[in-house]
Structures are given as structure tokens and as C-alpha cells.
Amino acid sequence: MPVTIDLKDAETRDALAARAVSRAPGEKPSLIGMSREEMGEALGEAGVKDRQIKMRVQQLWHWLYVRGVSDFAQMLNVSKDLRATLDERYTIARPEIVDEQISADGTRKWLLRFPPRGAGKPVEIETVYIPEEGRGTLCISSQVGCTLTCSFCHTGTQKLVRNLTAEEILSQLLLARDRLGDFPDKDTPQGAIVPGEGRKVSNIVMMGMGEPLYNFDNVKKALLIASDNEGLSLSRRRITLSTSGVVPEIYRTGEEIGVMLAISLHAVRDELRNELVPINKKYPIETLMQACRDYPGLSNARRITFEYVMLKGVNDSLEDARDLVRLLKGIPAKINLIPFNPWPGSAYECSDWEQIEVFADFINQAGYASPIRTPRGRDILAACGQLKSESERLRKSERLALEAMMIAGHGEA
Known part of the structure; x- marks a missing residue:
């Protein structure tokens, strides 16, 4: 049966380009x-x-x-x-650390550099570690840039450069454990804020740069290794994959990876979600909710987390709270309310704290846990929705020119 690919669709073109990850001559595989x-x-x-x-x-x-x-x-x-x-x-070897920033609250952000692999020049991504009482969470990136252009998200302003490989996804976890002294015979940095006992990195969330489900195979491979009982041995209940709503791969995630699921929801009506999360035009709310209800292993012990960024005057009314409760009826769920984290050039404001509390109280009274996520790492642009790197994919003519320079011995890998 012939397959038709619409190359006029920007999302399709970007996805195909991102799959074309090649190794440079002389570069050793990992x-x-x-x-x-x-x-x-x-x-x-x-x-x-x-x-x-x-x-x-x-x-x-x-x-x-x-x-x-x-x-x-x-x-x-x-x-x-x-x-x-x-x-x-x-x-x-671990990836190159271009920069490491430490927030006043102990949050750490690493800017990591990887080889070009089809992008024309080396690429950079950000990885964030968030220490909390009793646990340490690592926020991992899956792509360099993103195709989704969610209007409130800083990462969405960076065009997709390429997918990360399974090695590059997993290396973020290995590097963080190195830097935090979370492997045997490794020392925790003096004065580092980390959990008082147990693992320094106890949880991982695929919530960094990119849409994990547009890089499904590499994400799957990396997470299966991260949860392997004879290796890194992270419980799948301590691994959360966050998606903006790539419905077909939500089913695959439950069946083939079996980790916890988070949905970047942010709106309860298609009209608004089309603006905030444009993938909603392809997979509208009704379709997304059905995929959530069908998620394998769904139970009160394995709830879906719905992420809801609080935008002043946009999605934070009591009516929105009522509609959210109606929308999630019958789905074992918790709702993470995320105060909007500003970034340069953003068009939104964070909801007033009093309004966030009113919103949270209504949802709590309806029987859903609705913690208000404490903003972490804002001073180093490490908070939710703030991650971005300067990497751009070179045009074909630029890549050919760079390759010619390298062959002539005048370029740098």
C-alpha cells in the first residue's frame, strides 16, 4: 500500500529532517x-x-x-x-559542559554540547536538576529546539534543529549523576543542595526541550535503559513523560515504555488551546482525553498528571476551573498548576497568586489534587517553559561550505 508524505507540511518536513542524524567521519560511536x-x-x-x-x-x-x-x-x-x-x-565520554548555572534555590542548569550529526555544526541543549525534600528531579531534553510553537513557551521560539539520539538523552542523566556525586566513589559538590538521603537523582521527567513523542524511538530506548533493573534501575513510576498531545504515540508510550504520563493541557476549550498549544488543531481535546482514558495501567495509583500553566486573564477564571473538573471526570488525575514563568519577549503575565489559590481550592474541593508548582530556578531561566539554546540548523549551502573547510583542515569539529 503506497504511503503519501505531505512535504508541504512544515511539521512533517522538520520531523523528517530531525531523523536524519548522521555521524561525522572519524567520530567514534558510543x-x-x-x-x-x-x-x-x-x-x-x-x-x-x-x-x-x-x-x-x-x-x-x-x-x-x-x-x-x-x-x-x-x-x-x-x-x-x-x-x-x-x-x-x-x-x-560524557557530553561537553558549556555552562553550569546554580540558582539561589539550589536548582542547577547545564548547557550541554553535542556533535552536529546532520545539523551542520555542534548543537546545544539544556538540562535542569531540581532538588526537593526527599527527592531530586532531573528535567531531560529530547530535541534540540521544538516544532510545536506553544505560544507561552520559550523553547517553542527555537526552531527544531534535530532529534537527540538515545545516547544523548541518556547522557544527560549520567552527567547529572556524575556532577552530583550520585554514583559510587563520586563525591557530592561542597554545599550542593540535594536530598538528605537516598539517590541524588531519584526522578526524571521528559519535560525539557522538545516534544518527546516526536522522537519516540530514541526516547523509548533511553528510558528502557534508565529503568533497567541491572543498571540505572529507576522505577518507571519515577519516570514521567510529558507530551503536548501526540495522541498515536500516547498509546505506544503506555504499551511499549510503561512510564508515568503527563499532559501539557493549559486550556479546556479547543478555541483557546489551538492558540496556546497548536498541536490541538491536529489532536483536539476530545481525542486527547480519550487517549488518556485508554492509557494502559491507568489507576488511582498511576494517575495522569495534567499540567496547567496559569496565565493572567487567559485561562485562570473560576469558569475555567469548573470546565477543567468536568473535562477530567472519570480520569484518575492530578493537576499541576504552574505559575507562568516569564521569559524575554513573552506576551503573557502570570496569574495573580490569590487567583491561583482560588483556582486550586475549587479543583481540590472537586476531589482532584492540584498542587501549585513552586517556581524553581527562575533566576537562571531554568523554570518550566524557559529552556532554550542558541542552536540553529545550518542551511544546506552553509553545511557544504563548513564541510569543505573541515576537509581542507581549516575548520573545527
């Missing part, structure tokens, strides 16, 4: 982000005998995801010859 099967194939290509592959994969998996090493030389129970061979062929 073992991070590989499945066990892929790692086994890599070891076979490196000369490991078939009968030893399973055992060697187990060793590497332990060193990468339990011990958190980033240098083959640290893998002490692997022979020197094999370590040298792996080092020659592969990498397990």
Missing part, C-alpha cells in the same frame, strides 16, 4: 544508549568470541550504569587488550 543486543554486536565486531559476549556485555553494562565510569581504563575486570580495543573503536 556504547552508551546501545541495547544489550547492539552492545553484543559491537563486541563481536571488536573480536570478542561468541561464547564470551554475554558475559562481557554484563560487565560493560555494570560499569556504565551501576558504577558510572566514563573511561574504559576504569573497567578493572576487563582485560587491558579489550579495553584498548574498545577505546580505539568506541567512546563512553
Whole structure:
């Protein structure tokens, strides 16, 4: 059966371009982000005998995801010859940290740089760590930029450059655990604000730059490794994937990944949501709510989180609160009320605090938990909706010129 692709549709073009992630000549592939099967194939290509592959994969998996090493030389129970061979062929290095900012409230934001991989020049993304009493949450990015152009979101002002690979998604978690002393034999930075006991990174949320479900395969691969019981071993109930409403992949998320689901809702009527979250024109509220009701494993113990940014005079009336309660009827849910976090050039204002409390009280009285999310990291633009990098995808002519310079030895990778 023939498949038709509408290349006039900007979203389709961007999605196709983002999939074309290529490795530059001479760039070593990373073992991070590989499945066990892929790692086994890599070891076979490196000369490991078939009968030893399973055992060697187990060793590497332990060193990468339990011990958190980033240098083959640290893998002490692997022979020197094999370590040298792996080092020659592969990498397990962390991404480059361009900048690290620490908020007055302990929130940390890292600006990370990755190779071009089809974008023409190196790309940058932001990752945020939010320490709280009893837990530490890492907000992970899935794309460089975003296609969705949600009108209240700073990330939406940055055009999509490319998807992140499974390695790049997972590397954000590994790097954060490194920097926070969350691996064995690693020290927590002096004066860092972290949970008093247990893991420093206890929860992860796919709420950073990009729409995770427009990069489904790489996100799935990374989250399955993050939740693998013989490695990073994060409970799937401590992993939340947030989507603006890519309905077909919501079903796949429940069936193939099984993590907690969050929906960026922000409006209860299609007319307003079309403006705030333009993907609503493709997947309107009724369709989105049905996907939520059908989400596998949905129960009072596995509720869907609905994110609702509070915009003054836009979506914060008592009528909006009543309609929200009606909309969610029958769905085990909690509603995160997010005071709008301003960013340069934004057209919205945050709702008055008194109005947010009135809104929250109404929803609470209707039987739904409606915590008001405390703004974190505003002073370093690390709060919800504020993430953005300066990366742009080069035009084809610019990429060809850059490649010619690199071939001539005058460019930098």
C-alpha cells in the first residue's frame, strides 16, 4: 500500500529532517544508549568470541550504569587488550559542559554540547536538576529546539534543529549523576543542595526541550535503559513523560515504555488551546482525553498528571476551573498548576497568586489534587517553559561550505 508524505507540511518536513542524524567521519560511536543486543554486536565486531559476549556485555553494562565510569581504563575486570580495543573503536565520554548555572534555590542548569550529526555544526541543549525534600528531579531534553510553537513557551521560539539520539538523552542523566556525586566513589559538590538521603537523582521527567513523542524511538530506548533493573534501575513510576498531545504515540508510550504520563493541557476549550498549544488543531481535546482514558495501567495509583500553566486573564477564571473538573471526570488525575514563568519577549503575565489559590481550592474541593508548582530556578531561566539554546540548523549551502573547510583542515569539529 503506497504511503503519501505531505512535504508541504512544515511539521512533517522538520520531523523528517530531525531523523536524519548522521555521524561525522572519524567520530567514534558510543556504547552508551546501545541495547544489550547492539552492545553484543559491537563486541563481536571488536573480536570478542561468541561464547564470551554475554558475559562481557554484563560487565560493560555494570560499569556504565551501576558504577558510572566514563573511561574504559576504569573497567578493572576487563582485560587491558579489550579495553584498548574498545577505546580505539568506541567512546563512553560524557557530553561537553558549556555552562553550569546554580540558582539561589539550589536548582542547577547545564548547557550541554553535542556533535552536529546532520545539523551542520555542534548543537546545544539544556538540562535542569531540581532538588526537593526527599527527592531530586532531573528535567531531560529530547530535541534540540521544538516544532510545536506553544505560544507561552520559550523553547517553542527555537526552531527544531534535530532529534537527540538515545545516547544523548541518556547522557544527560549520567552527567547529572556524575556532577552530583550520585554514583559510587563520586563525591557530592561542597554545599550542593540535594536530598538528605537516598539517590541524588531519584526522578526524571521528559519535560525539557522538545516534544518527546516526536522522537519516540530514541526516547523509548533511553528510558528502557534508565529503568533497567541491572543498571540505572529507576522505577518507571519515577519516570514521567510529558507530551503536548501526540495522541498515536500516547498509546505506544503506555504499551511499549510503561512510564508515568503527563499532559501539557493549559486550556479546556479547543478555541483557546489551538492558540496556546497548536498541536490541538491536529489532536483536539476530545481525542486527547480519550487517549488518556485508554492509557494502559491507568489507576488511582498511576494517575495522569495534567499540567496547567496559569496565565493572567487567559485561562485562570473560576469558569475555567469548573470546565477543567468536568473535562477530567472519570480520569484518575492530578493537576499541576504552574505559575507562568516569564521569559524575554513573552506576551503573557502570570496569574495573580490569590487567583491561583482560588483556582486550586475549587479543583481540590472537586476531589482532584492540584498542587501549585513552586517556581524553581527562575533566576537562571531554568523554570518550566524557559529552556532554550542558541542552536540553529545550518542551511544546506552553509553545511557544504563548513564541510569543505573541515576537509581542507581549516575548520573545527
